[in-house]
Amino acid sequence: MGKASISIFSPEQQAGNVSSKVVAALERLSEAFRVLLWNEAKQHGLSPIQVQLLTFLLHYPEEKRTVTFLATYFNMTKATISDAIKSLEGKQLLVRKATANDSRSHTLHLVKAGKALAKKVEQFALPIQETVTQLSTANQDSLLESLLKLIQQLNHNYVITPQYMCLNCHFYTQKNGGHYCNLVKSPLRSGDLRVDCPEFRFPEEPVEADGE
Structure with a gap:
């Protein structure tokens, strides 16, 4: 008979299984x-995804402010993102603008009221950040x-x-047992690693040579 599976959410079985305890902690x-x-969304008559969209649109470049990119980024369907965008349009927080080379494609732009609200709602995660900053620098680096x-x-x-x-x-590559960025030609500390880098390129994506 095969080995009995571990129930991740059973405290009794978690006791002897570190990976289950890690998963349970992440769930918390x-x-x-x-x-x-x-809580932040309810205060402003928004849905959670609308809060996330406002925050994203406040900080990311125009080429990423499309329904297609947002659906991929947030792991949601285009229909779900489109519905949220329509609601934000109805609240007069953003507008769509046709792209220069394709009138059927649109980018999303926050209006003044949208930017002001985005700056308010993006503060929702501050309590968690304040807790993380109480860890030592070494522990923050390791956790990241x-x-x-x-x-x-x-x-x-x-x-x-x-x-x-x-x-x-x-x-990105591993060099001398550590992290290394070939773009800046420099080793990276654990704390230097980025969750979302503006210079990111997928491994299969062509990179233009300098001067092209």
Whole structure:
């Protein structure tokens, strides 16, 4: 007979299984995010995804502010993202603008009221950040590296779409037992690793040579 499976959420079985305890701890953290996000959303008559979209549109470049990119980024369907965008349009928080080379394609732009609200609602995660900053620098670095490795494995297992982080990047490599970025030609400390890098390139994506 095969070995009995471990029930992740059984405290009795968790006791002797570290991976189950890690998963349970991550579930508690996700619950904290959900509570903070829901509370912030309710205060402003928004849904949680609308809060996340406002935050994204406040900080990311125009070429990423499309329904297609947002659906991939948030691991949701285009229909779900489109519905949320329509609601934000109805609240007069954003507008769509046709792209220069394709009138059927649109980018999303926050209006003044949208930007003001986005700056308010993006504060929802501050309690978690304040807690993280209470850890030592070494522990923060180690935690970041472990989380990025976990996300990378979830990408490889097709649980979530590939994230734009150092460990997935064309420019990233391991060198002398540590992290190294071939773009800046420099080793990286664990704390230097990025969750979302503006210079990110997928490994299979062509990179233009300097001067082209």
